[in-house]
Amino acid sequence: MTHAMLKGSNVPLDATAVRAVLRWTPGQGVPDVDVSALLLGPDGRVRSDEDFVFYNQPRHPSGKVWRLGKKRVAEGLTDTIQTDLAGVESGVGQILLVASADGVTFDQVRALRILLYDASAATGTTGATGSDGEPLAYFDIKPETGTETALICGELYRRGQGWKFRALGEGYPNGLEGLASDFGITVDESEPEAVAPVPDATAWADPAASPETSVPLPPEQAAPVPQQPAYGYPGPAQTAPVQPAYGYPQPTSQPAYGYPGPQTAPAVQPAYGFPQAVGSLPDPDFRLPPQGPQFVGR
Secondary structure: OOEOOOOOOOEEOOOOOOOOOEEEEEEOOOOOOOEEEEEOOOOOOOHHHHHHOOEOOOOOOOOOOOEEEEEEEEEEEEEEEEEEHHHOOOOOOEEEEEEEOOOOOOHHHHEEEEEEHHHHHHHHOOOOOEEOOOEEEEEOOOOOOOOOOOEEEEEEEOOOEEEEEEEEEEOOOOOOHHHHHHOOOOOOOOOOOOOOOOOHHHHHHHOOOOOOOOOOOOOOOEEEEEEOOOOOOOOOOOOOOOOOOOOOOOOOOOHHHHHHOOOOOOOOOOOOOOOOOOOOOOOOOOOOOOHHHHHHOO
């Protein structure tokens, strides 16, 4: 018999293992939903962070509570937690079944329902929900304020020697982290501190105290060897000097820029106060000497 539960109602469980299936209808704008479990001690808080079973820690160290993962079924999407009630540690008195929507409010999640199945019954049949047999109970979860980003769907709790399930539907506006921290989970929200750069030790050194270091000379470069033509090929052609056209004077070499030109000997000037030198005039009384006999009569 399947129990249709209302908020706050409870039902005893005869099963030694149960499977809690969270189901919703996907669609445009509908967020993805995750199921989690918190194992609480007698004081209503977790004993350590290991008592939190969620997507980043899908199995409890005891091996008695674990996530089965998500599945698509005819009615929508599901995410499942399975619990071996007979093997749960005696120090655990409650197991909260939690839904979270990663910062999106649950008023956008349609047809949210939690179903409880007997996981110990080896019926071998699979219903339309993707779980074995008919559910033991189900609870349709409706957000009260529309601002909830995490919900406690229900709880498994000890009663005498057995277990019961209670439908809750309690919402939290600060997400899974806020809900988990209320039950003792340590949530590290601190950002890593920026590490200040370590100054270079040489920047603080006294330049007068540091010894001078010699700088090595650059390696000697070998003189370039002119490239020789390959054997059998002519060498590079030499450019012949340009000759002036016939009848034109030869070009004279000019001194390099900045250097004096060729010096010409200056004319010798007479000393100051002396007359200028004049060319000698022919002697009007000059006569040739008499010719020898060998020239006479010829």
